[in-house]
Amino acid sequence: MEENVKNSEGNSTGARAVVDVVIPTYRPGTELRTLLLRLHLQSHAPRNILLINTEEGAFDTTLVEGYSDVRVHHIPKAAFDHGGTRQMALGLTDAEYVLFMTQDALPADKYLVERLVQAISKPNVRIAYARQLPQRDAGVIERYTRRFNYPPSSRKKVIEDLPELGIKTFFCSNVCALYERDFLLELGGFAVPSIFNEDMVFAATALQAGAAIVYEADARVLHSHNYSARQQFHRNFDNGVSEAMHPEVFDGVPTAGEGARLVSATFRHLVKTGHWLLVPKLVVHSAAKLTGFRLGKAYRHLPAFAVRAFTSNRSFWEAGHEEAVREEFEKCLK
Numbered sequence: 301m302e303e304n305v306k307n308s309e310g311n312s313t314g315a316r317a318v319v320d321v322v323i324p325t326y327r328p329g330t331e332l333r334t335l336l337l338r339l340h341l342q343s344h345a346p347r348n349i350l351l352i353n354t355e356e357g358a359f360d361t362t363l364v365e366g367y368s369d370v371r372v373h374h375i376p377k378a379a380f381d382h383g384g385t386r387q388m389a390l391g392l393t394d395a396e397y398v399l400f401m402t403q404d405a406l407p408a409d410k411y412l413v414e415r416l417v418q419a420i421s422k423p424n425v426r427i428a429y430a431r432q433l434p435q436r437d438a439g440v441i442e443r444y445t446r447r448f449n450y451p452p453s454s455r456k457k458v459i460e461d462l463p464e465l466g467i468k469t470f471f472c473s474n475v476c477a478l479y480e481r482d483f484l485l486e487l488g489g490f491a492v493p494s495i496f497n498e499d500m501v502f503a504a505t506a507l508q509a510g511a512a513i514v515y516e517a518d519a520r521v522l523h524s525h526n527y528s529a530r531q532q533f534h535r536n537f538d539n540g541v542s543e544a545m546h547p548e549v550f551d552g553v554p555t556a557g558e559g560a561r562l563v564s565a566t567f568r569h570l571v572k573t574g575h576w577l578l579v580p581k582l583v584v585h586s587a588a589k590l591t592g593f594r595l596g597k598a599y600r601h602l603p604a605f606a607v608r609a610f611t612s613n614r615s616f617w618e619a620g621h622e623e624a625v626r627e628e629f630e631k632c633l634k
Contacts (some may be wrong), residue, residue: 317417319478321346324385325403336370338407344414346399352389354380358526375628378615380441383494383501384625386474390481390489391632398481400474400499401521408433408520415519416478425456425485426511427503429477430519438524440578441585444569446524448562454517459507467553471528472503472513476521483511493625495616496535499540504549529584533592534612540596541611559589 321339325332332351339346340390349370353359356374364370375385375534386400388406397420399413407413412430434443442575449471462469484490487505490498503513540590543550563586570578592610599607608614615621 311468313560317344317397317421318395319344319346319397319399319413319417320393321399321401322352322386322389322393323349323401323403324352324354324380325359326380327358328353328360328363328403330363335401335403335406336364336367336527338410339413340367341410342407342413343410344417346413347395348393350389350392352385373632376624378618378621379624379628380615381493381621382496382613383490383498384492384629386498387492388625388629388632391629392516393481394572396449397478398484399476400479402475402523404557405432405475405521405523409446412476412519412521413478415516416476419454419514419516419519420478420480422456422512422514424510424512425514426480427472428479428514428516428519429472429499430455430475430521431515431517432473432475432523433520434524435522437526439568440573440575441566441582442524444566445562448565450515450517452517455515457507457513457515459510462553467550467558468628470500470504470549470553471508471515472499474499475523476519482498491546493616493622495541495545495611495613496538497546499550500543501546527585529588531612532585533588534610536589536592537596537610539601540593541599542596544597544599554611559586559593 324337325380339349346370347369347462349366349367351370351372353372353374354377359372359374364372371392379385390398397417416428416430419425431452432446433450434446457465457469459469483506484502487502487509489502491501494501507513563582566582567579570576570582595602595610602610604617608617611617
């Protein structure tokens with residue numbers, strides 16, 4: 301199948317889209333081999349797959365054996381950054397489109413890349429992200445959360461949707477998202493440093509620049525987590541930090557209301573489906589999320605030891621983190 305590639309005016313050129321995949325990895329297991337296999341079975345095959353791996357000594361090279369189109373670029377742990385690592389990867393590819401994925405996201409079928417390319421090929425669309433379906437081991441609450449955040453209907457989003465959608469206007473996930481590379485670079489790329497939400501921050505920038513984003517429900521990946529309440533606390537602390545670090549995106553756009561809506565909808569779902577025994581778990585996890593988020597928003601008023609205790613990304617707070625990220629940038633430019 302031949303997909304159309306857009307020129308700088310957003311018009312179709314008729315050529316087949318060149319897609320490179322970028323996957324940050326950290327101590328990957330056999331799921332990486334499964335991911336690589338499924339990417340190689342895609343109807344629209346990626347040209348290259350670039351792994352940006354943290355900690356070379358912990359990387360099992362047998363996971364990539366037999367793949368001539370898979371390149372591994374190792375970085376030290378101190379240099380990993382949610383925005384910086386992905387931004388660095390842009391210097392290692394010249395593809396029209398870059399598909400960012402995570403090592404624990406698996407294409408649900410062979411049409412993932414094709415459908416994302418079809419979505420981003422529409423006029424003025426610069427980002428397209430996939431629907432996330434729960435893994436087989438996902439619990440009841442996690443399954444409902446995936447359905448809530450990733451509904452079965454696709455949607456094109458523009459900045460004018462802000463009054464209707466609120467913070468969901470900016471929602472985008474680098475678990476599986478396709479970007480027009482030149483546009484990404486033109487707007488400065490991902491924020492560096494970034495502890496979290498690098499995808500949403502850039503999505504907001506893109507929308508404010510007049511571009512459109514598509515949530516493509518027919519492009520599907522399997523991705524879910526069974527986080528403990530403690531893990532939810534740490535993740536949401538980092539989420540709060542990221543919002544505090546980017547007032548240009550999040551100030552004036554209520555975010556807590558969306559979380560309350562999810563909790564309320566999940567409660568009703570548990571009651572309706574007879575899962576009453578899971579209500580206490582919902583309450584505890586929701587409290588952990590909210591507490592972590594509020595502390596993260598106020599991180600500037602917390603002592604350093606508390607920030608390091610609350611975060612899920614301690615290396616972000618280490619002295620020299622930003623310098624380490626910049627050093628990796630310079631290596632890529634040589």
